[in-house]
Amino acid sequence: MRKIAVIVGHNQISQGAQSITPIDRSELDFNSELAQVMLQKASDFNVEIRVFHREHQGSYRREILKVYGEVNEWDPEYSTELHFNSSVFTVSGSEVLSSGSRKSLRFAKLTQDEMVNLFDRKRSNRGDRGVKTRRQGRGALSLLSGNAPAIIVEPFFGSNRADCRRMNEIGIENLAIAYLTAMSKL
Template sequence: MKLAIVVGHNARSQGAVRPDTGETEFAWNSRLAKMIEEEARLFPRIRVKTFFREYCGSYRREIAEVYDQVDAWGADASNELHFNSHSSRTATGTEVLSSGSDASLRYARALQERMGAALGLKDRGVKVRRSGRGSESLMSGRAPAVLIEPFFGSSPEGQAATDEEHEQRALARSILQATQDAFL
């Protein structure tokens, strides 16, 4: 099983910022991707490779290029890492975006269950996106794709659930467990 991890955003446009640490989505999820690779040693049937979106002046081209790399690697599934943010500090919870294909939905449901158990945050559910924000990432590659939003970086509740290394590692393991649940 080959799992492609795509770090959301890029070095130039780094996404939302956690007000508690000043860390961006790109920086936080770059670290999470490394943890997923490290934790994969506990899952010998899953090979993980991390891919980074590169700024190229066009959002669509950026997405197309990274998912072309994912396809060239021969990924069996892809998971793009993000976290949510909102102007209201009370917005909280875990959600997964899916392309709506059977395999994507199966993976999204497994991720929602495993991440929810790992973080203990409100279940915001699985959402199918065929257009709008996030849909390009879900529809560009050949492999079943998901986009995760495990917590709100703007929420004290989300921050508290993800600020310690052991919590981040539990999230990394939950992603691998969900991959195993959905595909192996």
Template sequence: MSDDVLNKEMLDYQLMKAEEYENTLDILHPEDVIKQEKAFLFRSSKLALVVGHSARSPGAKGCPPISRHEYHWNQFLAKIIKDIATAKGINCEIFYRDGIGILGAYQEVNDWKADACVELHFNAYNGQVVGSEVLYGSSNIFSKKLAEDFQEMLVRVYSREGVANRGIKHCKAGVDRGGENVNQLVNIPSCLIEPYFGDAQSDAKKAKKYINVLADSIIAVYLNFIKKA
């Protein structure tokens, strides 16, 4: 095994353990729960957005011009997506892990009976790596197709070529980073998107420049997906 492969496996293991710690911390603080806004249940099309991490454990810190942790940046992104969805007549709700952890957040998504679910994150490594990737699991047979559609969109929005197109990654619960997140929903297609590396300045600049394009494109992918599903 090469040093690069070994280092990557060690990093993935450390990140998975960090996620387990964050999730436990969230569950131990039920006072952090964020109450959901009343859903417009008369609308038939439902997109669920899960904001990655929590206020107590906000995830990776982005460099300027992001200058925020994943949790706070993706809260902002989620609200833009929801505004666009509402304008298009789509019922879109934002779900949080605060106070209830990963399982609690996805139970709320399941109870809401969403048509599809996307968890919002961004990557970070050493300030040099850039790229886009999408994680998916095996709990729903349509999740892989959803992940493929989102990755195709991210490649287009951020002009990814070569290794910067990091592709889609199948994740197992309890084994892979993000595996617990993307294997919660049996009846709802879901995926986790990592559009850019927030600690790399070139990607951080793209994140800010194209935030509205990304939000609009997420809605477009969702609409196209549910038409075909």
């Protein structure tokens, strides 16, 4: 059974992006529910997960170092941080960020493939934003602070009405199943 940490992005003070109708939720609220569904279904996929929540620490750096310190104490084989994207521009799609290590890249590719299939992004040949390596800049601290190979998943744009409608049609349970399917293939 794979042991995988699931980190809910953002915190009670800084809840992340706000999605538009029909989802109309912050990243924190949406991904907290997603993490609970994943936790309930994990054993069906031969995966053991533990959910970790980022807590406001006065600085982003302290927040990330604290939560990934807790993750390290649990000693998982992999970790994934849950998010969704947002932009002031009209942008759509799914992407996964990787630290660039071999295991992180493999986990990212498996997860991105599940997101592309779930959102039917292959059919439209649009919205597959791919796997992106981050060694510095936005997201890099989360990818590099833990001992386990890490990824950050951005399955849709909360600022894009079509992405939000599609996510609403898919349902949070099916999104959880897509994450767990990727994990089960590791």
